[in-house]
Amino acid sequence: MVGADALNQSFDHIPMGEAFHGFFQSFAEKADRFAVLVIRIDNFDKILEQLGENITTKLLIKLARIIDGLSKTAPIVWGQLSQDDFVCLCQDMDETSGFELAKEVQRRLQLTGKETVSIGLAVHPFWPFEKGSILDNARKAVDHAAFFGPDTITPFDAVSLNISADKLYQYGDIDGAIEEFKKALAVDPKNVNVHNSLGVCYGVKGDFDGAIDAFETAIHLNPEDVMATFNMGLAHLKKGDKQRALDLFLGAHQLDGDNPEVACQIGLCYQDLGQIDAALEYLQKATARPRGRAHAFRALGDCCLETKMLREAAKAYEKAIRGNPRDAKSLSALGYVYGMLGENLEIAVVLSRESTAIDPNNGLYRFRLGKLYRQTGNDEKAAEQFKIAEQLGHACSDAVDETEALVPAERESVS
Numbered sequence: 001m002v003g004a005d006a007l008n009q010s011f012d013h014i015p016m017g018e019a020f021h022g023f024f025q026s027f028a029e030k031a032d033r034f035a036v037l038v039i040r041i042d043n044f045d046k047i048l049e050q051l052g053e054n055i056t057t058k059l060l061i062k063l064a065r066i067i068d069g070l071s072k073t074a075p076i077v078w079g080q081l082s083q084d085d086f087v088c089l090c091q092d093m094d095e096t097s098g099f100e101l102a103k104e105v106q107r108r109l110q111l112t113g114k115e116t117v118s119i120g121l122a123v124h125p126f127w128p129f130e131k132g133s134i135l136d137n138a139r140k141a142v143d144h145a146a147f148f149g150p151d152t153i154t155p156f157d158a159v160s161l162n163i164s165a166d167k168l169y170q171y172g173d174i175d176g177a178i179e180e181f182k183k184a185l186a187v188d189p190k191n192v193n194v195h196n197s198l199g200v201c202y203g204v205k206g207d208f209d210g211a212i213d214a215f216e217t218a219i220h221l222n223p224e225d226v227m228a229t230f231n232m233g234l235a236h237l238k239k240g241d242k243q244r245a246l247d248l249f250l251g252a253h254q255l256d257g258d259n260p261e262v263a264c265q266i267g268l269c270y271q272d273l274g275q276i277d278a279a280l281e282y283l284q285k286a287t288a289r290p291r292g293r294a295h296a297f298r299a300l301g302d303c304c305l306e307t308k309m310l311r312e313a314a315k316a317y318e319k320a321i322r323g324n325p326r327d328a329k330s331l332s333a334l335g336y337v338y339g340m341l342g343e344n345l346e347i348a349v350v351l352s353r354e355s356t357a358i359d360p361n362n363g364l365y366r367f368r369l370g371k372l373y374r375q376t377g378n379d380e381k382a383a384e385q386f387k388i389a390e391q392l393g394h395a396c397s398d399a400v401d402e403t404e405a406l407v408p409a410e411r412e413s414v415s
Contacts, residue, residue: 001083002048006057011064015079020087021135023079027089028124028131035098036138037088038120039067039105042150044084047115059115066108070101085142087135095123095155102153116151118142126156128186140164158188162197169201177201192222196231203235211235226256233265242269260286264296271303279303287316294323298330305337313337321351331355332365339372348372356385363394370399379406 004016015023028034041047041059048056060083067078067086075091088105090098102119109117120142124134137156144163145154154160165180181198184191199214215232218225233248246269252262267283270276283300286293301316317334320327335352338344352369359365370385383403389396 001080002053002056002060004083006061007064007080010061011068014064017080017082020079020081023077024087024089024135025132027077028134031091031124031131033092033094033124034134035088035090035093035095035101035121035123036134037090037098037102037105038081038135038138038142039063039086039088039102039117040119040142040145041084042116042118059113062112063109063117066105066112069108070104074101076101081139085139087138093123095121098123099153099155106151106153118145118150118152118154120145120154120156120160122156128183143167158184158191158194161187162191162194165197169197174201174204178205190221192218192225192228195221196225196228199228199231199235203231203238208235208239224255226252226259226262229255230259230262230265237265237269242272245269246273260289260293260296264293264299267296267303268299271299276303276306280307287319294320294327294330297323298327298333301330301333301337305333310337310341314341326358328355328358328362328365331358332362332368335372336368339368339375345372345376349376361392363389363392366392367394367396367399370396370403374403379403 001017007014007016041063044056047059063086067088070076071078075093076088078086078088081087088101090101093101098121102121105119106117109115120138120140122134122137122141124131126134126137129137137160140160140163141154141156144160145152147163148154161180161184165177165184168177168180178198178201181194181201184194185198188194195214195218199211199218202208202210202214212232212235215228215235218228219232222228229248230252233245233252236248237245246266249262249266249269252259253266256262263282264286267279267281267286270279270282280300280303283296283303286296287300297316297320301313301320304310304313304316314334314337317330317337320330321334324330331351332355335348335355338348338351349369349372352365352372355365356362356369366385366389370382370389373379373382373385383400386396386400386403390400
């Protein structure tokens with residue numbers, strides 16, 4: 001750790017790094033009531049990079065002296081948890097007194113320069129947490145403080161746990177996130193955002209009944225919550241209940257008519273239910289903004305193609321491909337539409353070939369590529385693609401026979 005040797009020389013009595021965890025456990029076992037402050041130097045990595053190790057070490061020593069000075073007049077023991085985190089363990093201190101101590105640390109540091117610290121605060125007792133969890137709670141609180149900017153003091157609460165759970169979710173630890181969200185609900189059972197996030201986790205794991213229960217609770221707590229209503233629609237959609245999903249998406253749209261993803265899902269549901277005119281209405285809303293999502297443009301293209309609006313379909317597929325250049329379905333469909341229009345045939349072949357490169361086992365894409373080869377006069381390549389399409393389960397035996405009949409004749413005329 002940066003400055004470790006200098007800190008050891010100046011404060012040889014303090015525990016550092018891994019040793020601090022054992023020190024904390026020993027402290028917690030003996031204390032019935034205490035506060036923990038995790039004091040983090042703001043922008044530590046930037047300071048180290050710009051000013052170097054010597055200046056950063058001086059900052060660490062300065063902060064350590066402030067903390068040590070406070071420990072002379074209050075029941076505080078302290079140490080260094082990591083290179084940018086100091087910790088104060090405060091016997092018989094509640095949250096109010098802990099907050100005042102944190103403000104004093106910040107005040108004294110501000111008197112000595114421009115550097116600032118953010119401080120996370122956690123206390124025992126704090127239901128339902130055991131003593132040994134309080135240090136970890138204080139670290140979550142200082143992570144929470146980062147959301148408010150530098151020079152912030154943040155007491156541990158359900159939002160701290162929500163932030164911690166979100167990080168676990170982003171790292172792919174869904175089970176860990178679920179447990180963290182459950183702890184957050186133990187602290188704040190009426191937190192709508194936590195219920196909604198818990199439902200999302202259940203959905204990722206495929207527990208759609210658990211997800212629906214969580215979303216229902218969130219909606220019960222706040223009937224105006226758009227995301228909970230929308231997410232419950234997604235859960236019902238995953239369960240195969242398209243009509244219930246559509247009703248929920250329409251409800252979310254009433255709450256927020258400007259949300260493009262809600263409009264997109266309504267359009268997709270109408271499309272699946274065969275109500276193409278209604279699907280077009282909502283998909284056009286979903287793609288009205290300049291940066292509409294690629295999958296919405298693709299769905300719009302599909303509906304336009306189904307209603308023979310070929311030029312509108314081409315425009316929608318073009319935008320879908322701009323958003324996702326490896327969208328095999330849009331690449332194949334755009335090549336097919338160009339072929340139907342009789343335009344951009346060389347580009348159509350390139351697009352269609354790319355779709356088969358991305359998804360080589362899709363019989364429809366092979367069939368479309370074969371049709372384009374026929375359209376551009378390359379019957380031999382067309383026959384090859386029709387054969388592959390037939391092998392992949394796309395019924396096109398007539399096209400195979402018709403094209404193969406042309407290939408020998410072409411070879412004879414050439415010879």
